[in-house]
Amino acid sequence: MLSDEQIEAMRAVLAEVAMRSVEGHFAVVRSCPHGPLQAVRMAVQRLGFEGLVASRTGPEREHVCAMVAARVLARHTRLATTRWWHTRTLAETG
Secondary structure, three states: OOOHHHHHHHHHHHOOOOOOOOHHHOOOOOOOOOHHHHHHHHHHHHHOHHHHHOOOOOHHHHHHHHHHHHHHHOOOOHHHHHHHHOOOOHHHHO
């Protein structure tokens, strides 16, 4: 069952009435680059690199692949790499 607000919104959309902008209602809290990471992950998968690291899926294999991807994208020390992870989607994608 739709609420009265939802029904009015549907009527406005169907009548092609201009709706309010949502830009003022949301604020970007955090934005992480993802494109270069996705390119490296696709290359790692196509080359079968994960299978060379370990035959079974596990956190160790994921960490090694993430470290290799990080070295490809940005050459840092190990400590700097762990700090760099949190500014990218690498920490979230495994």
